[in-house]
Amino acid sequence: MTFVLGLTGSIGMGKSTTANFFRARGVPVHDSDAAVHELYRGRAAPLVEAAFPGVVVDGVVDRERLAARVLGDAEALRRLEAIVHPLVAEEERAFLERARRDGAQLVIIDSPLLLETAQDGRCDAVLVVSAPPEVQRARVLSRPGMTEERFERIHVKQMPDAEKRRRAHFVVDSSRGLDAAERQVRDILRALSGRPGHRRQAEAPA
Ligand SMILES: CC(C)(COP(=O)(O)OP(=O)(O)OC[C@H]1O[C@@H](n2cnc3c(N)ncnc32)[C@H](O)[C@@H]1O)[C@@H](O)C(=O)NCCC(=O)NCCS
Numbered sequence: 001m002t003f004v005l006g007l008t009g010s011i012g013m014g015k016s017t018t019a020n021f022f023r024a025r026g027v028p029v030h031d032s033d034a035a036v037h038e039l040y041r042g043r044a045a046p047l048v049e050a051a052f053p054g055v056v057v058d059g060v061v062d063r064e065r066l067a068a069r070v071l072g073d074a075e076a077l078r079r080l081e082a083i084v085h086p087l088v089a090e091e092e093r094a095f096l097e098r099a100r101r102d103g104a105q106l107v108i109i110d111s112p113l114l115l116e117t118a119q120d121g122r123c124d125a126v127l128v129v130s131a132p133p134e135v136q137r138a139r140v141l142s143r144p145g146m147t148e149e150r151f152e153r154i155h156v157k158q159m160p161d162a163e164k165r166r167r168a169h170f171v172v173d174s175s176r177g178l179d180a181a182e183r184q185v186r187d188i189l190r191a192l193s194g195r196p197g198h199r200r201q202a203e204a205p206a
């Protein structure tokens, strides 16, 4: 049986970094943000262009142009999500089928909207990556092209971090450095070892 661990966290909390610690230990990871980026270079491009004319350049969705059209416009973002989320869900299903066929003991679904879109119903346990708000803000604002306004527009679309942590079986605090986060990942793997396939049996580490 394959144990499916959902990994989530709000913007800039350290999902990708934490997912990489699992990857480095041989755990297969499905990364929803990366899947979206790949889809924008391929089969999603004509669909997104039809809904938001002018956002595709040389056959590829220009994420800056698209962000300008959907962030801050709730109806537009909903339309975009209605195009993109079913395609991501398809890729995720194919990933899980492959993992089960290959006999993987543990896999990670890394998705920023795991709880917002009730994907956690398809997971055996949920890991939330978290950091204090000032750390999150500083990390996100240090990204090229990011502004306070853009950060706020994304932030308000996400479930509050405290609520995410409340729903988690495991929490990784990414504000204590890379070594500390790697140790937390090791502890989670230890807690899960011997339990693959047992739904909802993971416990938060002490
Ligand atoms: C708005 C877009 C164009 C901005 O692109 P950009 O390259 O700047 O960001 P990227 O895709 O890498 O996402 C970064 C982070 O933004 C946040 N975010 C992205 N989409 C959403 C959303 N629909 N709702 C809330 N937060 C979101 C997440 O924390 C994510 O980790 C892009 O995020 C997008 O197309 N979003 C809609 C698709 C979606 O819902 N993706 C989320 C995972 S399926």
Ligand SMILES: Nc1ncnc2c1ncn2[C@@H]1O[C@H](COP(=O)(O)OP(=O)(O)OP(=O)(O)O)[C@@H](O)[C@H]1O
Residues within 6 Å of the ligand: 009, 010, 011, 012, 013, 014, 015, 016, 017, 018, 033, 112, 139, 173, 174, 175, 176, 177, 178, 179, 181
């Ligand atoms: N444990 C950690 N210790 C120190 N810095 C970290 C840690 N985890 C993440 N970071 C830093 O925080 C920033 C955001 O991390 P990361 O890209 O992993 O977040 P994310 O949640 O995947 O972001 P997004 O929501 O945009 O997809 C990066 O600069 C990364 O180096």
